[in-house]
Amino acid sequence: MRRFTRTLVAAALTATVVAGTAGWASGNSQQPVTGAPVGTTAWRADGLPDPERMTPAQTAAYFGSLSLRRQQELAAAHPSVVGNLDGAPLTLRYAANARTAGARFPGRQVLAYDPRGRGQAVLVFGDLAKAAHVAVIVPGSDIDAANLAPLTRKATALREATGGRTAVVAWAGYTTPVGVGVDAATGELAEAGAGRLTRFAEGLAAVGAAEPSLFCHSYGSVVCGLAAHEIAAKDLVVLGSPGMRAENAAALGTTARVWAAKDPTDWIDRVPYVEVAGLGHGADPAAPEFGARRIDAEDARGHDGYFAPGTASLRTFAAIAEGDVR
Template sequence: MGRTTGAAGASSPGRVSEPSEPSEPSARADPTEPRKARRTHKLRRALLATLITGAVVVPLSGAARPGIPAPEPAALAPVTAATLDEAYAANRANAAEAARMAAANGNRERAAADRAMSDPSRHFLTFDGRGPGLATEVFGDLAHADRIAVLVPGSDTSIDTYGRFRNAAHALHERLTREAPQGTRTAVVAWLGYETPGTVSATVATAGRAEEAAPKLREFVRQLRGIPDRGPGAAGTASRSGTSKGPAEEQPHISLLCHSYGSVVCGRAASDLDVDDIVLIGSPGTGVDTARALRTPARVWAARGGDDWVAEVPHIRFDLLGTTVGFGTDPMSPSFGARVFAAGDGGHSDYFKPGSTSLTNLTRIVLGETSEMTHG
């Protein structure tokens, strides 16, 4: 297939482009190439039609979905290292009550999902079982973490489908635990802090949900900065500015790992996010044409698996009947300016698959071992 081009006409690395002008046939020319090109163009036109239909015609997915009863979220003071266990206990209790209410309402699937979240081994900074549900789960010792990875999910992520999101965070935490240098403490946070769009919905091709989520993500990161205890014994490492700080002054290194539509959320929030890395994986675009336009001092990374269908989504952005459709330049494009790294041959849901190239490189970014990364 021909390579996907961004809004500025730049191409994704690693793909062979069709010539812009007709060329003389060679002895090695593939006679099936014209048919392949036609299929590619048809696919792109079909995807474009889907984007337009989803943004303008298709009704909101879940609009008619009956509400799922659940208690109000637990009322908690701002969380600190000293109050983490209290927050975890309160949110587990809230999940247990949500499970009872869902079961009484006849929703066995939601009751089972809520019940799993109330297990004593689970650690939630936030939990809200109402509607599709929101939750923020912690893996590792957040109270003393030197390096923190925050996962921001894409479409169709809710309490009902939370298992796959949790598996991604768990796989990353396991890899970080194995690979972290001695004395480096790590934590992973699965942030389901916004109502994600449906993959087939009026919202997935527009930035509406991302604009609603952006201030929530900024506030969460602001609070997250204040949780780890950086007192005596904390490791002193270089700050984002490159200057060395003592243990009491050092802030944890935070990497934001943004998957699929989650990269649109991160793009909307980027200019006011106090993070060290913004990593765009399987991204349809961020809503801007260059990494510089994100207006962030963080390092901006991008990767896409060889079998990720997002590669065939048109990287466009235009106004249609008062609605902006699409997210602009492909973050994998050289014109975007991200630091591109290898993600192997995986598909759209394989970035955190144990043993994968993508998980290896994501681990290196979080740990700051980027000199060892394989690049795209």
């Protein structure tokens, strides 16, 4: 009976979304990529500390105990591990990922790269180590290592809107849904993504980066909602959200300021804000009763227009990232 209920709800949610969107197709089921980085078996065989048993703070302490030469030796011998270790020195991770992903992302600062599945990648715009302000953009469906352009455009737009003062992270560090389907209506991928996002944020703290502001788009807001109670962040901004798996802002369990934006032409408003038998993501974060601070998005267009240059939403995002909004 439970399976039958889930199937009915999934069909209703999918039909509602597809009917209200321009040409979106049903999604294919995805398996979340989690666990230790590629190459961990060889790393362990060399007698090195198990990445799955170290917190980012412990990772930072371990690398801090090594000479620069030894750090560089490890990055050369085990680039796919070092490049994905939250808490390892930033410059070392950039160098390691230049070895594994340089051909894919020439000239980019790649903070993480995982080729498994559809591929995951984390790109940094600006000086993450020295910037007084850090913004992390968490994307929704269809973003992966082979389709980063929509995400990097958002990151570039936000950085430019802050006058280049904020370091912006394009965090495609989890397995996103493909299209609109059961994956997008359920929380499995978001739960896996929340764990990875939490560890990433802990890694930022471990290397002394500024406490981030999170900008969570579409299904990415489900990820942020599930991670909110564990992440130290200044601000939690959701845009085009299908829900955060919380009934209100207080239920997120975060000390961050919670903001929400939804423009009047966004098809996400046609998605039922319900959670039944594990399907759907609950209350609308942009509704007054949710308790988030509302961001003007009247001049944004569609589901993907919140970071468009010249929009009120982008100006507000920049002010939030810079700490200019009280």
